[in-house]
Amino acid sequence: MDFQPDLPIPISYVSGRYLLFSIDAVTYLRREHNICGVLIGTLPQIPQQNVFLGLPLELMPEEARLLVDKGVACIVDEAKAHDGMNTLLEEDRRRYLRDLESQGLHVSRIQLDRKERNREQTLKKLEEKKAKAKAKASAAAEAPTVPEEGTSTPSPKNAAIVDLFNAEERSSSPSASMSTPPQAATAITPATSYPPLSTPSPSSYLSAPAVPSSYPLFAHLHSKGYFLSPGLRFGCQYVAYPGDPLRFHSHFLVVSYDWDQQIDLMDLVVGGRLGTGVKKGFLIGGPQKGIDSVDSEADRVDTVRAFSLEWAGM
Amino acid sequence: MAGTQKATNRPHASAITEHITEKGYESPHLARSAQVQHNLEHQHLWTSIVGEVIPGQAGDSNTLEKDPHQPPQEPIPLLSGYPPHRVYTHPDEQLYMLENGIREDDLEPQRMFVVPTTQGQPWTLRHMAAVFDRLPEFKRKAEEHDRSVNPTSMQPGASGLDPQKAEKLAQYYDKKEKARLTKEWGSQSLLLAMVDKGMGGDGTVAYYVVHEGEVKPRQN
Numbered sequence: 001m002d003f004q005p006d007l008p009i010p011i012s013y014v015s016g017r018y019l020l021f022s023i024d025a026v027t028y029l030r031r032e033h034n035i036c037g038v039l040i041g042t043l044p045q046i047p048q049q050n051v052f053l054g055l056p057l058e059l060m061p062e063e064a065r066l067l068v069d070k071g072v073a074c075i076v077d078e079a080k081a082h083d084g085m086n087t088l089l090e091e092d093r094r095r096y097l098r099d100l101e102s103q104g105l106h107v108s109r110i111q112l113d114r115k116e117r118n119r120e121q122t123l124k125k126l127e128e129k130k131a132k133a134k135a136k137a138s139a140a141a142e143a144p145t146v147p148e149e150g151t152s153t154p155s156p157k158n159a160a161i162v163d164l165f166n167a168e169e170r171s172s173s174p175s176a177s178m179s180t181p182p183q184a185a186t187a188i189t190p191a192t193s194y195p196p197l198s199t200p201s202p203s204s205y206l207s208a209p210a211v212p213s214s215y216p217l218f219a220h221l222h223s224k225g226y227f228l229s230p231g232l233r234f235g236c237q238y239v240a241y242p243g244d245p246l247r248f249h250s251h252f253l254v255v256s257y258d259w260d261q262q263i264d265l266m267d268l269v270v271g272g273r274l275g276t277g278v279k280k281g282f283l284i285g286g287p288q289k290g291i292d293s294v295d296s297e298a299d300r301v302d303t304v305r306a307f308s309l310e311w312a313g314m
Numbered sequence: 315m316a317g318t319q320k321a322t323n324r325p326h327a328s329a330i331t332e333h334i335t336e337k338g339y340e341s342p343h344l345a346r347s348a349q350v351q352h353n354l355e356h357q358h359l360w361t362s363i364v365g366e367v368i369p370g371q372a373g374d375s376n377t378l379e380k381d382p383h384q385p386p387q388e389p390i391p392l393l394s395g396y397p398p399h400r401v402y403t404h405p406d407e408q409l410y411m412l413e414n415g416i417r418e419d420d421l422e423p424q425r426m427f428v429v430p431t432t433q434g435q436p437w438t439l440r441h442m443a444a445v446f447d448r449l450p451e452f453k454r455k456a457e458e459h460d461r462s463v464n465p466t467s468m469q470p471g472a473s474g475l476d477p478q479k480a481e482k483l484a485q486y487y488d489k490k491e492k493a494r495l496t497k498e499w500g501s502q503s504l505l506l507a508m509v510d511k512g513m514g515g516d517g518t519v520a521y522y523v524v525h526e527g528e529v530k531p532r533q534n
């Protein structure tokens with residue numbers, strides 16, 4: 001269950017977006033590094049369906065930067081990395097296709113096994129039911145104090161029904177297993193292209209993503225164990241959850257300011273009021289140092305100060 | 315004519331304007347402070363209100379940018395007083411009080427600090443940080459002031475309580491002191507009072523609780 005992917009995890013950079021295509025990487029980052037991202041994959045046939053989205057996972061530049069700074073991930077230019085597809089040898093191509101087919105076979109075998117097991121279980125259950133019904137029927141027959149026809153007739157009838165079904169099942173099950181087609185391989189669509197292509201070399205990694213000025217506050221909250229997600233839905237920059245968003249309600253609506261950036265007090269009222277309205281705090285903050293006065297973003301993260309606001313109710 | 319005479323008569327200034335001119339608060343931050351103090355005293359029935367001012371830092375903005383710990387250029391007024399009821403209780407503290415059957419009325423009143431602000435005034439994170447950095451100092455000052463004014467008021471009727479309750483309260487204050495150090499019941503907090511000055515102002519003052527750092531919201 002606790003799958004550990006090879007580090008650094010390659011983050012695909014596609015036309016300005018940071019994407020993850022490997023489900024193992026996605027679960028690993030969520031579990032170990034409190035990075036959730038946003039699933040953006042939908043069905044090509046029904047693109048309007050946006051309730052249940054799947055891979056790929058889009059990361060905010062802040063998330064990608066944080067992972068790169070931690071050494072957990074690297075940025076790979078997806079278009080360049082796939083140049084190799086053209087020069088793929090015919091032999092490699094065939095081997096890859098064969099590989100996919102064998103994986104497909106494996107999957108269909110597992111599915112078949114599961115089906116078989118289910119069938120056996122239901123059969124067993126039916127058997128038990130039948131035995132019970134028989135016992136009941138015999139008990140009813142042995143009880144001569146109840147001479148009424150009404151009570152004794154249903155039991156044998158039921159038993160007969162069960163028998164009938166059973167017989168059918170029994171006759172069908174061997175034939176079914178015998179008539180199993182010679183295993184059509186399940187078609188597999190891999191989400192990543194790393195088996196045919198080699199994993200990208202460190203020399204091809206792109207530089208760390210450029211981040212907005214709110215990055216220090218983002219990294220500061222992340223280092224305190226908060227899960228952060230984009231805040232557009234709540235009218236702020238980030239929404240901070242005290243744990244996995246599937247388990248917790250969020251605590252804060254987060255907006256970042258520079259140290260000497262003018263804050264309109266009306267914005268504080270708006271944020272504070274909105275936050276209180278949705279049972280959250282309104283958190284503002286920022287690094288004390290400007291980007292010009294330090295060597296790296298990491299130095300600014302340590303100087304972040306934050307303040308949380310709530311309506312006083314008076 | 316009497317009619318025209320009447321028309322040129324100006325209406326009386328509002329109580330708050332009179333109060334401000336009477337006291338001679340000419341600089342805007344003092345006038346602002348006076349308005350909030352007036353509101354706290356008469357609308358929210360606060361008592362023993364004391365005013366302070368964090369002096370502004372003279373100097374050009376270039377030197378300011380170098381040192382993030384320097385206070386801003388503008389002076390910041392600060393008020394403190396005793397609200398009739400507690401304004402803020404941390405959710406975990408509230409839970410503790412519920413579990414131990416401590417009611418808010420049993421507790422000694424707490425001095426609360428208020429920063430009067432108004433729409434359109436310069437306000438930055440630096441202002442906010444400057445206030446919080448000076449808060450412990452002002453707290454100490456206010457405590458001394460309270461002791462000098464009324465040395466007995468800080469011992470809440472310990473004699474009138476039954477021993478069981480007194481013990482629970484003592485435990486609560488122990489826990490409170492510990493929580494203050496670990497910050498599990500929240501860190502320093504104050505009230506941000508915002509005065510509406512637009513269109514002449516309608517006398518509204520909005521109050522928001524501000525905590526230093528990440529303090530979880532009361533209802534979540």
